[in-house]
Amino acid sequence: MAKPRPLSIKHQHPCDQCPLKKHDILRDLSASETEFMTRFKTGEFQAQAGSTIIVEGTNSPHLYTVLSGWGFRYKTLPDGRRQILNFILPGDLVGLQGSLMKEMSHSVEALSDMMFCVFERESLTKLFKETPSLAYDVTWLAAREEQMLDEHLLSVGRRTAIERAAYLISFLSQRARRVGQLEDGQILVPFTQSHVADTLGLSLVHTNKTLKKLQARGLIKWSERSCIVKDEEKLQHVAGWDGLPDTPRPFI
Amino acid sequence: MAKPRPLSIKHQHPCDQCPLKKHDILRDLSASETEFMTRFKTGEFQAQAGSTIIVEGTNSPHLYTVLSGWGFRYKTLPDGRRQILNFILPGDLVGLQGSLMKEMSHSVEALSDMMFCVFERESLTKLFKETPSLAYDVTWLAAREEQMLDEHLLSVGRRTAIERAAYLISFLSQRARRVGQLEDGQILVPFTQSHVADTLGLSLVHTNKTLKKLQARGLIKWSERSCIVKDEEKLQHVAGWDGLPDTPRPFI
DNA sequence: CGCAGGATTGATATCAATCAATAACGGTGG
DNA sequence: CCACCGTTATTGATTGATATCAATCCTGCG
The missing domain is CATH 2.60.120.10 (Jelly Rolls)
Structure with missing residues (x-):
């Protein structure tokens, strides 16, 4: 605080x-x-x-x-x-x-x-x-944020709990990888299942059970305030998501 | 098609x-x-x-x-x-x-x-x-879209069915009013309850029942592919939403 | 008149929320 | 060192909200 x-x-x-x-x-x-x-x-x-x-x-x-x-x-x-x-x-x-x-x-x-x-x-x-050219980049970044929000909204509005969780984790792991924040599949950020729940629009308990299901299927492993991605391809497939573009992007 | x-x-x-x-x-x-x-x-x-x-x-x-x-x-x-x-x-x-x-x-x-x-x-x-100055306006419009998406995401993720419906209808009526598309509380657009359902992230049947509840409370009236707002203030209150800003905005 | 799209309703099924415990862990003070 | 917390994760039981299924009812239209 x-x-x-x-x-x-x-x-x-x-x-x-x-x-x-x-x-x-x-x-x-x-x-x-x-x-x-x-x-x-x-x-x-x-x-x-x-x-x-x-x-x-x-x-x-x-x-x-x-x-x-x-x-x-x-x-x-x-x-x-x-x-x-x-x-x-x-x-x-x-x-x-x-x-x-x-x-x-x-x-x-x-x-x-x-x-x-x-x-x-x-x-x-x-x-x-x-x-x-930098102004253009600022606008580009705003459009990119909009694109991510569109996908999140699709997720929260229309994906099931397990699909949402699969989407979120593959989304985060892809973003993390692009800026060197993914090591051996582990997302290098300390976040709790409460954060996941509040992202997915689910309750904490149900989020926990959903993550366990993904773990049981061998797609992820939750471990001390973070997540290890075991099978990114299957995660994306469960989510029905295309993944992030791999093209260079601006920053300012 | x-x-x-x-x-x-x-x-x-x-x-x-x-x-x-x-x-x-x-x-x-x-x-x-x-x-x-x-x-x-x-x-x-x-x-x-x-x-x-x-x-x-x-x-x-x-x-x-x-x-x-x-x-x-x-x-x-x-x-x-x-x-x-x-x-x-x-x-x-x-x-x-x-x-x-x-x-x-x-x-x-x-x-x-x-x-x-x-x-x-x-x-x-x-x-x-x-x-x-126009480039700035384009960026402004992108940021405004982001702002609306943020609120929608909050709605779909954390509001209950009745809160979501109340939010959507007051949101639409306010946007409509600002461009002369609201007459006697009626939103001048032909949309079906399927559109409402796909916006709220609810099923069609449940959307219908939720709209009926709002109607029973006297807040709206659904009528031939549109909606008449009866009590905008209460709608906003049910949704826990602040409403749209009333300041001029750019367009290009 | 019959048909199609939209709205409505009741019954039932399913998913997810809530309630209630417990476990595992690190940090803190005695 | 250990007892005591607070936070996070986990689990089972139960409740409640929303989805799904199945009709029916409009109403405008060819």
């Missing part, structure tokens, strides 16, 4: 040595783009596992790119029921809504310790004026 | 007389923006009620803005189960994903007869280069 504050560390990672560059899935920036990003970036910011980074209804003056760590976006109903909307991984943009609209309509919490690259919301206009 | 083709009617509505201008909720375009849109626009296109405008997995060379009529975006599972993702109303942008990515990941169908303003996907890059 501790409210994280930006640390005063500035440009610990210069943009031309951005730690995200090592991921093949992320497209390279041109020299002029990197130059713009260097001006755009105002600092870095660290969040502890479990801390809340963005609170629904507030208006954050910042826009972030995740440099490392895992988090998730969620919304809650007045009585506390929670729905996890999506997970946030390295290379993802966080807080765009808040920069465009009056306020954020969802909250964000860190699953692991996280490191962010910080931008001022005001300079977003400048980005659009001065560097159209 | 008939595949609609663009009609050869060009600029029936010049951009400076855009029929969308009459809606207060839509922000005015500057002279230079209107000038750009005139060049950007390549024609108009009409779709019949029930026709499929975009097919999942294909790659449409066009980007559309809805001038009139209602439609919906949806995805299906291999065995045919369908999830409606969102509804499409005048002023909405359609096909952005297809312009940015390789292919569309959802389908679009017309609920009523519809009229679209047509743009070439290639000129989107030009839009970003030449008119940053």
Whole structure:
């Protein structure tokens, strides 16, 4: 519950040595783009596992790119029921809504310790004026988020419990792999079955029983706050899902 | 199932007389923006009620803005189960994903007869280069779609059947009102309870029973392929939903 | 008149939620 | 070291919500 504050560390990672560059899935920036990003970036910011980074209804003056760590976006109903909307991984943009609209309509919490690259919301206009190619990338990222939400909605609305779980785990393992967060099939993030339940729109107990079924079928193994994927192909088949594209994607 | 083709009617509505201008909720375009849109626009296109405008997995060379009529975006599972993702109303942008990515990941169908303003996907890059303010608006619209999907996901994942129905109907009535599609509380669109069911993630039968409950409580009245809102405030309260913002929004 | 699509209803089946325990584990204070 | 927690995972029993099945009833239309 501790409210994280930006640390005063500035440009610990210069943009031309951005730690995200090592991921093949992320497209390279041109020299002029990197130059713009260097001006755009105002600092870095660290969040502890479990801390809340963005609170629904507030208006954050910042826009972030995740440099490392895992988090998730969620919304809650007045009585506390929670729905996890999506997970946030390295290379993802966080807080765009808040920069465009009056306020954020969802909250964000860190699953692991996280490191962010910080931008001022005001300079977003400048980005659009001065560097159209990056503006295009921002829009691309927004469209990608929409695409993921579409699939989640299909999942929660029309897939059965076991199909949903199969979809979620193969979705997460594919996203994880693309940013080096999958080792021997294990998704390198500490998340609980409560998180899974609130993503799938199921109760905790039923989520547990569903994961056990997948385990009994030999498709996964749940182990200490994480999940080991045993048979990704079968998981995808159970879910009736095509998988993520393997093409490079932008980041800012 | 008939595949609609663009009609050869060009600029029936010049951009400076855009029929969308009459809606207060839509922000005015500057002279230079209107000038750009005139060049950007390549024609108009009409779709019949029930026709499929975009097919999942294909790659449409066009980007559309809805001038009139209602439609919906949806995805299906291999065995045919369908999830409606969102509804499409005048002023909405359609096909952005297809312009940015390789292919569309959802389908679009017309609920009523519809009229679209047509743009070439290639000129989107030009839009970003030449008119940053419109590029910003495109991104704004993408973020707005994301916001709606977030709320739908919360609904399908965590709201009960009656809460979901209450949310959907107040959501639709508010969107309808903003573009003159609400008359005496009636949502002016021909949709069936099957559409409602596939939006809520419920079966058709249960949807019918749920709507009947709302009707018994005096909150709505279902009547010939549409819905009359009797008490919007109570609907919103049942759903635990804040409602849509009333601020002007962009369109392109 | 008969037919098709949509709406409605009752009976039954199934899935998932809830309730209630227990187990396994790490951390903490004595 | 051990007793005591709190968190997470697990399991069985029961309840409740929603799906499915099967009719029937409209209403517009050829």
